[in-house]
Amino acid sequence: MSQIHFVGAGQMAEAIIRAAQKRGAVSASQITLADIDDGRIATLRDRYQLTSALNDSEALAAADYIVIGVRPQDDIDGVARHICQYASPQATVISIIAGVTLERLGAQFGTTRPIVRTIPNTLTDTGFGYSGVVFNAHVKPEPLMPFLESFGKVMLLEERLIDIFTGFAVAGVNYVYYFIESLTDAGVLSGLSRPQASKVVWENLIGGVEMLKTSGLHPRQLMDINNSPAGVGINGLYELNNSDFAAGLQRSVMTAVRRTTELSGSKPA
Numbered sequence: 001m002s003q004i005h006f007v008g009a010g011q012m013a014e015a016i017i018r019a020a021q022k023r024g025a026v027s028a029s030q031i032t033l034a035d036i037d038d039g040r041i042a043t044l045r046d047r048y049q050l051t052s053a054l055n056d057s058e059a060l061a062a063a064d065y066i067v068i069g070v071r072p073q074d075d076i077d078g079v080a081r082h083i084c085q086y087a088s089p090q091a092t093v094i095s096i097i098a099g100v101t102l103e104r105l106g107a108q109f110g111t112t113r114p115i116v117r118t119i120p121n122t123l124t125d126t127g128f129g130y131s132g133v134v135f136n137a138h139v140k141p142e143p144l145m146p147f148l149e150s151f152g153k154v155m156l157l158e159e160r161l162i163d164i165f166t167g168f169a170v171a172g173v174n175y176v177y178y179f180i181e182s183l184t185d186a187g188v189l190s191g192l193s194r195p196q197a198s199k200v201v202w203e204n205l206i207g208g209v210e211m212l213k214t215s216g217l218h219p220r221q222l223m224d225i226n227n228s229p230a231g232v233g234i235n236g237l238y239e240l241n242n243s244d245f246a247a248g249l250q251r252s253v254m255t256a257v258r259r260t261t262e263l264s265g266s267k268p269a
Ligand SMILES: NC(=O)C1=CN([C@@H]2O[C@H](COP(=O)(O)OP(=O)(O)OC[C@H]3O[C@@H](n4cnc5c(N)ncnc54)[C@H](OP(=O)(O)O)[C@@H]3O)[C@@H](O)[C@H]2O)C=CC1
Pocket: 007, 008, 009, 010, 011, 012, 013, 034, 035, 036, 037, 040, 069, 070, 071, 072, 074, 075, 078, 079, 096, 097, 098, 119, 120, 121, 122, 170
């Protein structure tokens, strides 16, 4: 990886910088930043010891890769005009913006420019979690892969699947956090202390995933092993079946997918 310039230095850009530095995919001297908020640039320069002395137009001109980390509702047209004024036509644009299509990015950044559309996962610090990635026809993937793989596992997708991936996979860790919180509360409600309940929930979660991996069985088969006839577990599950648990979860994912597609359009609130 050579010079990389981030436009929009928010939460996600920072998470990418932190992971890419930690895994040695980029060094502090290779990173430059632009953001509406100068204070934010100063904070990140200080926090990650960024050393480049280039000003904004020089940094754009020197960049081999330009990561667009603004929000879908921000002035992407203005950002693109500014970038095209100074950046090399060969510089690869890497958009992490939810919902914004390669077609729209091509219209803004140039139809012959290499453009990557990716949706990274916030699990950047862990080595877990997939980024969904789509390349246009002008991208040379090989030199780019170490950078992309430094902040998540890479799942190459057809573009028609990336909004689904955003609402299901990238937003998906929300459900895990929420499930852990709700289940821990259930343990506390039943009389365990919070540390006791929390330990049990984490262990069950990790152990359940490990059982699925090692046994190769379907979750329903493992549930069958976990429930004796007329016993404790099946009585608990019966109550859950009377709730909106599965359908509520599924509606929630469908809504997140729909919202991703909505964000690709104009400027929603
Ligand atoms: N957070 C997440 O889980 C994920 C986010 N994404 C995508 O990443 C992108 C960034 O999200 P996130 O980091 O959470 O958002 P943030 O709001 O934290 O970051 C966006 C940054 O861009 C700045 N900005 C806005 N307009 C401009 C501009 N014209 N020029 C330069 N900087 C600008 C903002 O400044 P100010 O706040 O002052 O306006 C802010 O610092 C979004 O497009 C989102 O869809 C993708 C995957 C996961």
